[in-house]
Amino acid sequence: MAWGGGALYVVVLTLLVGGAPGGGSATLRAVESMLAAGLLVALLRRTPLPALALTLLGSLCAAFLSKDFSQSRFLSFLAVDVALGLIVATRTWRVSAPAVAVTFVVQATSIAALSHGPYELTGSGVIALLAMASSCMVGLLVRERREHAVALRSQEVAEAVTAERLRIARELHDMVAHSIGIIAIQAGVGSRVIETQPAEAREALRAIEATSRETLSGLRRTLVALRQADPDAASGQAPLAPAPGLADIDRLTAATADAGVGVEVRWGGERRQLPADIELSAYRIVQEAVTNVVRHAGTGHCRVAIDYGEEELSVEIVDDGHGTAGATGAGFGVTGMRERVSLLHGRFSAGPRPEGGFRVAAVLPLPDLNAAQAEVR
Structure with a gap:
């Protein structure tokens, strides 16, 4: 479709410019060529340099074949400036710099060849230069704004990832540190009384088993939540337990009391x-x-x-x-x-x-x- 639009542009431009070589004002020819350049939008986004070349060709034809020798015949170059601004806004400097250089040389040469007298050359050249510079500046501003938005999105993603990592680190630390502390205390108690007080050692081992199972269950829930990208898509899994709250303080104090505090x-x-x-x-x-x-x-x-x-x-x-x-x-x-x-x-x-x-x-x-x-x- 993009190349079809380019081919259709050539056909339409040939009909507009060559269909009535003696008729139509320069302003009308320029407007017609600019409207026809709309057929090159898809090609301009796909392969910008060939599209710019076709736009330059169409503008040159409209300017050179016009029988009206007023400065209005240079209006067709506005389509070239629009295409150039789009290239600057969407392409790298490796593509934009040659496009700007070629466009400047072609427009300057054409204006110098078609102008009558130094006053017309100066006026038309200044207007063409300002129009091209304005289109490039607008394209540059659009480009910088887009790059800034991409940088902001990347920064937001990085901050979100960091915040999520800190949240996971806090949850794992708070979950594991408490349980490991209880297990360490109970293991120490059990090792000291295993020979003299078997019943106390047995209770310590039971506390270790219960705390270990609870910690393992909590870790499993955490890992399932991390691996589960879409909670609604995971069918057949057991529902995750609710997050602990102040209602669980009594259970926490009971486990701490078993550790001797x-x-x-x-x-x-x-x-x-x-x-x-x-x-x-x-x-x-x-x-x-x-x-x-x-x-x-x-x-x-x-x-x-x-x-x-x-x-x-x-x-x-x-x-x-x-x-x-x-x-x-x-x-x-x-x-x-x-x-x-x-x-x-x-x-x-x-x-x-x-x-x-x-x-x-x-x-x-x-x-x-x-x-x-x-x-x-």
Whole structure:
């Protein structure tokens, strides 16, 4: 179709220019040749240089065969300028630079050959040069804008990939670190009492088995979610379990108690269902802080305070241990908690207490439910 349009352009131009050699004004001939150049659009997008050559040929024919010797016969070159601008906008400099050079030489030579007197040559040459420069500038601006849009899209994709990698890293760290910490504590207890207290060793092994199975199940769900490109397309698979939330705090404290650390949970405010991202972040913060107590604090007790406010959810974990839980900087626990809070535009602090021990505090803003319901209505 593209080459058919090019062939049809030649036929139409021959009829327009050669059909009535003595009739028609120069302006009419120029407009006719520009309209006929529309047949070259497909060819121009496919093979720009041959299309530009045909446009130059048609414009030259319209200018040289015109019996009107006014400056209007040079209007046919506007079709060449439009084609040149499209080439500059869509092609590389390797293609655009020769096209600009050839077009300039052909137009300058034609105007010099057809002009009568220095005044007409100067006027027509300046107008042709300005028209060609304008078309090239417009094409260059369109090209830069397109390249800028591509760069922005690439940057957005890279940022999305980085954010997803960080999210997966946080989830895996919070899931695995807690379970491995519990397993390590229970394994140590079991190895010490396996000969003197077989019943205690048996309980430790059962706790290790249960924690391992739960962690394996969580990892399997995570891997399935990562490999599943289209959730609706995967048929026959078991549904994924819901993400953990504050309702699972009791199960978390029970597992921590089996590892030798008692957790005292204090609830404040009116307990209610919160958005899933806030529930998950709050649970992961408590989980990571309690895991740090088990692994680093060297104490058998910690306190967790969860306060449901009107506009904020406050979470605080305090222990009376050595005061260095998770503060060494070697791990990613505190960093992950801070990232979670930052994504929700909350406030976070973690550090040793003056009176001893360690304190982790997070404040997560809650959405305005009344405003959300009003928008839905």
